[in-house]
Amino acid sequence: MSELSHEPVLQPFPDAEWDEAAGAIIAPLGQALALAEWLRDDDAFLLDYCSNVTGVDYLEREVKEKVTKEDGAVETVTRTEPSRMDVVYHLYSMQKQTGPLVLKQRTNREKPEVESLTPVWRSCELQEREVFDLFGVNFMGHPDQRRILMWDEFEGHPMRKDYTEPFDYEWEPTPHDEILDKHQRGKVIV
Amino acid sequence: MTTPNTSPGIDLDDTTRAELERAGVIVSKVDYLYNWARGGSVWPLTFGLACCAIEMIASATSRFDISRFGSEVFRPTPRQADLMIVSGTVTKKMAPQVVRIFNQMPEPKWVIAMGACAISGGPFKQGYNVLKGIDRYIPVDVYLPGCPPRPEAVLQSLNYLQEKIRTQDIKSDPAFTKGRRQYPVPEFTGTDLEPPYNPEVWQPPANPNVKPLEEEATA
Numbered sequence: 001m002s003e004l005s006h007e008p009v010l011q012p013f014p015d016a017e018w019d020e021a022a023g024a025i026i027a028p029l030g031q032a033l034a035l036a037e038w039l040r041d042d043d044a045f046l047l048d049y050c051s052n053v054t055g056v057d058y059l060e061r062e063v064k065e066k067v068t069k070e071d072g073a074v075e076t077v078t079r080t081e082p083s084r085m086d087v088v089y090h091l092y093s094m095q096k097q098t099g100p101l102v103l104k105q106r107t108n109r110e111k112p113e114v115e116s117l118t119p120v121w122r123s124c125e126l127q128e129r130e131v132f133d134l135f136g137v138n139f140m141g142h143p144d145q146r147r148i149l150m151w152d153e154f155e156g157h158p159m160r161k162d163y164t165e166p167f168d169y170e171w172e173p174t175p176h177d178e179i180l181d182k183h184q185r186g187k188v189i190v
Numbered sequence: 191m192t193t194p195n196t197s198p199g200i201d202l203d204d205t206t207r208a209e210l211e212r213a214g215v216i217v218s219k220v221d222y223l224y225n226w227a228r229g230g231s232v233w234p235l236t237f238g239l240a241c242c243a244i245e246m247i248a249s250a251t252s253r254f255d256i257s258r259f260g261s262e263v264f265r266p267t268p269r270q271a272d273l274m275i276v277s278g279t280v281t282k283k284m285a286p287q288v289v290r291i292f293n294q295m296p297e298p299k300w301v302i303a304m305g306a307c308a309i310s311g312g313p314f315k316q317g318y319n320v321l322k323g324i325d326r327y328i329p330v331d332v333y334l335p336g337c338p339p340r341p342e343a344v345l346q347s348l349n350y351l352q353e354k355i356r357t358q359d360i361k362s363d364p365a366f367t368k369g370r371r372q373y374p375v376p377e378f379t380g381t382d383l384e385p386p387y388n389p390e391v392w393q394p395p396a397n398p399n400v401k402p403l404e405e406e407a408t409a
Contacts, residue, residue: 155380158319172316
């Protein structure tokens with residue numbers, strides 16, 4: 001885990017959240033670009049290198065939590081966590097030889113839109129394009145947002161959890177798991 | 191190695207031939223000479239797609255040395271190459287470019303499909319983004335299985351190809367009679383390539399467990 005403390009971030013950006021479980025700073029809505037610039041330029045961080053950008057797709061899911069009541073009894077509570085989409089940045093400082101600091105931008109699944117951090121770290125450009133390609137996240141302010149891995153005509157975003165791939169099963173002798181399902185459905189053979 | 195394609199048309203047994211050779215006379219067919227020369231100077235295309243390409247490169251290094259078999263000159267342009275080693279996963283995005291490069295190669299030309307992915311899609315076969323074998327679009331001469339195949343296997347596949355070259359007949363082989371073979375370059379659509387395969391070079395395998403749609407409708 002990173003030796004960097006998230007505490008100094010909360011001073012200029014009091015709305016930033018700290019996700020303890022993920023060890024990540026969640027950028028406040030609409031301030032991601034400002035926060036990124038600050039992280040890059042502030043003497044406490046000087047995070048001049050963005051090594052990795054990726055997306056995470058969360059479907060709506062049920063979470064079981066243990067809650068300790070007032071009388072000391074432990075109860076398991078089920079609650080529904082709404083769906084969301086995260087874009088994760090791993091930041092390092094080459095000058096200070098520190099890192100990583102994890103920065104997340106959170107958005108919804110239906111119309112995912114986050115701020116592009118390419119103006120701050122040039123290395124985000126291709127990786128944000130990849131997240132756009134595979135997750136369908138729009139990066140506002142990206143200089144050249146188009147598909148990078150799939151071809152331009154491609155429909156859909158394959159890394160989203162609700163993506164259904166085209167049915168182009170080809171017969172194989174020992175199908176198993178999902179391929180077995182396809183095999184049993186397999187009427188089209190190409 | 192046996193030398194096929196030497197005796198037809200020339201009624202010489204091996205002893206007579208050897209005797210003549212001792213006297214400094216070589217009796218041969220143009221086919222044989224021509225194929226011998228071509229088989230010994232197969233120039234592959236400098237062209238790699240995935241991890242198999244590393245093994246292909248290794249086969250050109252001094253430890254394995256593909257030049258012992260006359261293939262040392264990896265050409266940087268398809269217009270000077272005889273052999274296309276399709277080394278690695280052919281993604282659907284890359285497939286049209288592979289066909290286009292094949293089209294640019296002059297005759298006679300050969301193709302080695304190297305590795306599980308190039309042969310059939312390999313572990314990615316039922317995925318959405320990988321072509322289920324390059325033989326759907328271009329004719330493959332030698333299938334080289336492995337994941338990835340060792341450089342020795344690359345050399346052996348070259349040997350098989352040379353054997354194949356030695357049996358070619360200049361008068362009837364399509365490489366010499368049909369002009370430069372060119373195949374249609376597939377186009378991108380929303381989900382797949384169009385057409386999904388070239389029926390001229392490949393037909394889908396029949397699924398023995400599934401009846402064709404028409405039969406099912408009538409049953």
